[in-house]
Amino acid sequence: MAVRIGMMSFAHMHAYSYAHCVKMLESEGRAQLVGVADHDPERGKQAAQQYDTRFFESYEDLLDAGVDAVIVCPENVRHRPLTEMAAQAGKHVLCEKPLATSKADGRAMIEACKAHSVQLMTAFPCRFSPSYIRLKQMVQAGELGEVLAIRGTNRGRNPGGWFIVPELSGGGAVIDHTVHVTDLCRDLLGSEVVEVYAEISNGFCHGDFDDTGMLTLTFANDVFATLDSSWSRPKVFPTWGDVTLQVVGTKGLAYMDMFAQNSTLYDDREMRITLQHWGSNIDYGLVSAFVESVATGKPVPITGEDGLAAAEVAFAAYESAKRGEPVRLPLPE
Amino acid sequence: MLRVGVVGVGTMGRTHAAAYTRLPNAQLVGFYDMATEAAQRTASQFGVKAFDSYGALLQEVDIVDICTPTPTHLELVVKAAEAGKHILCEKPLGRTLQQCEQMIEAASKAGVTLMPAQVLRFFPEFKQARDLVLAGAVGTPVAIRTRRGGPYPRAANDWYADFEQSGGPILDMVIHDFDWLRWTFGEAERVFAKALTFKGLDHIDYALITLRLRSGAIAHVEANWADPGGFKVDFEIAGDAGMIAFDSRHATPLTVAKQDAGGGGGGVAVPESPLAEDPYFLEIQHFVDSVAAGQPPSITAEDGMKAVEIALAAIESVQTGKVVRLGGGA
Ligand SMILES: NC(=O)c1ccc[n+]([C@@H]2O[C@H](COP(=O)([O-])OP(=O)(O)OC[C@H]3O[C@@H](n4cnc5c(N)ncnc54)[C@H](O)[C@@H]3O)[C@@H](O)[C@H]2O)c1
Numbered sequence: 001m002a003v004r005i006g007m008m009s010f011a012h013m014h015a016y017s018y019a020h021c022v023k024m025l026e027s028e029g030r031a032q033l034v035g036v037a038d039h040d041p042e043r044g045k046q047a048a049q050q051y052d053t054r055f056f057e058s059y060e061d062l063l064d065a066g067v068d069a070v071i072v073c074p075e076n077v078r079h080r081p082l083t084e085m086a087a088q089a090g091k092h093v094l095c096e097k098p099l100a101t102s103k104a105d106g107r108a109m110i111e112a113c114k115a116h117s118v119q120l121m122t123a124f125p126c127r128f129s130p131s132y133i134r135l136k137q138m139v140q141a142g143e144l145g146e147v148l149a150i151r152g153t154n155r156g157r158n159p160g161g162w163f164i165v166p167e168l169s170g171g172g173a174v175i176d177h178t179v180h181v182t183d184l185c186r187d188l189l190g191s192e193v194v195e196v197y198a199e200i201s202n203g204f205c206h207g208d209f210d211d212t213g214m215l216t217l218t219f220a221n222d223v224f225a226t227l228d229s230s231w232s233r234p235k236v237f238p239t240w241g242d243v244t245l246q247v248v249g250t251k252g253l254a255y256m257d258m259f260a261q262n263s264t265l266y267d268d269r270e271m272r273i274t275l276q277h278w279g280s281n282i283d284y285g286l287v288s289a290f291v292e293s294v295a296t297g298k299p300v301p302i303t304g305e306d307g308l309a310a311a312e313v314a315f316a317a318y319e320s321a322k323r324g325e326p327v328r329l330p331l332p333e
Numbered sequence: 334m335l336r337v338g339v340v341g342v343g344t345m346g347r348t349h350a351a352a353y354t355r356l357p358n359a360q361l362v363g364f365y366d367m368a369t370e371a372a373q374r375t376a377s378q379f380g381v382k383a384f385d386s387y388g389a390l391l392q393e394v395d396i397v398d399i400c401t402p403t404p405t406h407l408e409l410v411v412k413a414a415e416a417g418k419h420i421l422c423e424k425p426l427g428r429t430l431q432q433c434e435q436m437i438e439a440a441s442k443a444g445v446t447l448m449p450a451q452v453l454r455f456f457p458e459f460k461q462a463r464d465l466v467l468a469g470a471v472g473t474p475v476a477i478r479t480r481r482g483g484p485y486p487r488a489a490n491d492w493y494a495d496f497e498q499s500g501g502p503i504l505d506m507v508i509h510d511f512d513w514l515r516w517t518f519g520e521a522e523r524v525f526a527k528a529l530t531f532k533g534l535d536h537i538d539y540a541l542i543t544l545r546l547r548s549g550a551i552a553h554v555e556a557n558w559a560d561p562g563g564f565k566v567d568f569e570i571a572g573d574a575g576m577i578a579f580d581s582r583h584a585t586p587l588t589v590a591k592q593d594a595g596g597g598g599g600g601v602a603v604p605e606s607p608l609a610e611d612p613y614f615l616e617i618q619h620f621v622d623s624v625a626a627g628q629p630p631s632i633t634a635e636d637g638m639k640a641v642e643i644a645l646a647a648i649e650s651v652q653t654g655k656v657v658r659l660g661g662g663a
Binding site for chain 2: 148149151197199201203204205211212214216218224225228232233234236237248250252253324325326
C-alpha cells in the first residue's frame with residue numbers, strides 16, 4: 001500500500017527536494033504525492049504543477065483529502081501550528097528542522113502528536129549520509145577507541161528571505177545551522193548536551209540577525225565539541241557549504257567531510273567554478289525512512305524529541321551569547 | 334661578524350644552527366647542551382665547539398640562541414642578558430607570565446635584544462595571508478579558523494608530555510597561531526577553551542579554543558596532538574567581502590612514492606613543499622640583521638609575552654570551565 005503524502009508549504013526550499021523524493025517513492029509504488037497546500041498560494045500552485053499534483057486552497061482541504069502523512073516545510077515559527085493541525089487530523093508528520101523556535105513550541109508539537117497517536121519525525125537527512133553511517137559503524141565497533149572530542153562545522157551562506165527575519169525564523173545562522181551537527185553528535189555519542197558556550201556575531205551581513213556562530217558543546221559523557229554554524233561561505237564559493245565532523249578517539253582520528261563527493265565544473269559562460277555533487281541523495285534516505293515508518297507503524301528513526309534536543313542547543317547558544325558565559329542544559333521548560 | 338652560540342642540540346637547536354652557517358654576517362661558534370655527548374656529536378657534525386658549560390659559551394659569543402625546553406628559558410635568558418649578549422629565544426618565551434616579565438626586564442636593563450622565535454611570521458602562507466588581510470582582500474575579517482597538529486611530539490626525556498614543562502599543545506604549539514592572530518587581527522578580548530590536557534590520557538592531547546577579538550572577529554583555534562595521520566596545518570579567514578583559505582594537505586607541489594621503501598613492502602607517498610628559503614632561515618636572518626644594524630627586530634619580547642598570555646588564559650579556561658578575559662594594555 002502506497003503511503004499518501006501531502007506537502008504543507010514550500011516556504012523552506014528543502015520541500016522541493018522532499019517532494020522530488022516522494023515522487024521517486026511514487027515510481028517505486030511506495031508513496032503517492034496527494035497534493036500541496038501553502039499559505040502562499042502562488043508558491044503552492046507552482047510547486048503542485050512542478051510535481052504534477054493537486055493544489056489545495058487550504059491546509060484543511062489537504063488534510064481532508066485522505067492523506068496518511070504530511071511533510072511540513074513552512075517558515076520555522078509555523079512548524080507548531082501546522083504540526084498541531086496535522087496531528088489533530090490524525091496525520092503523521094515529517095517536520096523540517098529546526099523543529100521549533102522555542103522549547104514550549106517544540107514540547108507542544110510532541111504532545112499534540114502523542115495525544116493523537118501519530119508519529120513525529122524531524123528532518124535530519126545527514127543521518128542518512130553513507131559517510132556518516134560508515135563513521136558511526138566504526139565508532140560503535142570501537143575502531144577509534146573511546147571518543148574524546150569532536151570538531152564540527154555546518155557552514156553555508158545567508159539564504160535571505162524569511163531566514164533573516166527572526167520573527168519568522170527564530171534567529172539567523174545559529175538556529176539554521178546548529179541542529180544538524182548537534183544531532184549527529186548526539187546520535188554518535190548516545191549522550192546529551194549539558195552545556196553550551198557560544199560566540200555569535202552579525203559581521204558578514206551587518207543585519208539585525210546573526211550570521212556567525214562558534215559554539216562549544218559539552219556532553220554528559222564529558223566529550224566536548226565545537227561547531228561552526230556560520231553563514232561564512234563567500235558568494236563565489238564553489239558550493240553551498242559543508243557538513244564536517246572530526247572525531248578524536250583514544251585509538252585514532254576520523255575526519256568526515258560529508259559532501260566531498262564532487263567533480264569541479266569550470267564554466268566560462270557563467271564565469272564560475274562550481275562543485276558538482278555526485279554523492280548519494282541523503283534526502284531520499286530521510287523521506288524513505290519516514291514513509292516506511294508510516295507504512296509499517298514502526299517508530300520513526302529520528303523523533304520529535306531528537307529535533308527538540310538539537311534545537312535547544314541553538315536556544316542555549318543565543319542565551320550564552322547574551323549572558324557572555326556557558327549555559328547549562330536542559331533549559332527551563 | 335657576529336659570533337653565535339646555540340644552547341640545546343635538539344630538533345630546534347640543529348635547525349637554527351644550520352641557518353647561522355649560511356649567513357655572511359654570523360659565525361656559529363659552538364653549542365652547549367647539558368647532554369654533553371649529544372652536544373659533542375652535534376658540534377662535530379657542524380665542525381664547531383662543544384662548550385662544557387654555559388658560562389664558557391657566553392664568554393665567546395655575541396649572540397645566544399636558546400633552543401631548550403620552555404621552563405629552562407628564564408635562567409638561560411637572564412644569564413645571557415647579564416653577560417650583555419643578544420638573545421633569540423625559542424617560543425614560548427616563558428612557562429609563566431612572571432618568567433616572561435623577568436626576561437624582558439633583564440634584557441632591557443642590559444640593553445640587549447631579546448627576540449622570541451615566533452617563526453610563523455616568516456612562513457610565506459601566513460605572511461601572505463596577513464598582507465592580504467591588511468590590504469582589505471577579504472573586507473572586514475569576521476570568522477577565522479586555524480588548525481595545527483598531528484602525532485604527539487616526542488623529544489628528549491619526553492618533556493612535551495610533562496604539562497609542567499611544556500604547557501601542552503595550547504602553550505607549546507598553538508602559541509604560533511595566537512601570535513599570528515594578534516599580529517594580523519589585533520588583540521584578543523576573551524577566550525573559552527576545552528581540552529584533553531587534564532584528563533590523564535597517555536600521549537593524546539587536543540584542544541579547541543574560541544577567541545573573541547577586540548575587533549569583534551571570532552577565532553577558532555585547534556591544537557591537535559591526537560592525529561596519527563601526520564602533521565597538518567590549515568587556516569581560513571572569512572570576511573564580509575571574501576575569504577582566504579590554506580590547507581597544507583593541498584600545498585604539496587612534489588609527491589614521491591617509491592615502489593620499494595626497503596623491507597620489501599611498497600612505500601607510502603611522501604608529499605613535500607620545498608621552498609627556496611625556509612622560514613627558520615628567514616627568521617634567523619632577520620634577527621641577525623637586526624642585531625648587526627642595531628635595530629629592534631620586528632618581533633618584540635612583549636609580543637612573545639602576549640602570546641603566552643593568550644595561551645595561559647586558554648589553559649585557565651580549560652581548568653575553570655569559565656570564560657577568561659584578557660588583561661588591559663594593548
Ligand atoms: N618554532 C618551532 O617550530 C618549534 C618546534 C619545536 C620546538 N620548539 C621550541 O624549541 C624549544 C626546544 O624544543 P625541541 O623540540 O628542540 O626540544 P628537544 O627536546 O629536541 O631538545 C632540547 C635540548 O635541550 C637540552 N637541554 C634541556 N635543558 C637544558 C639546559 N638547562 N641547558 C642546556 N641544555 C638543555 C636537552 O638535552 C635537549 O638536547 C622549546 O621551547 C620548544 O617549544 C619550537
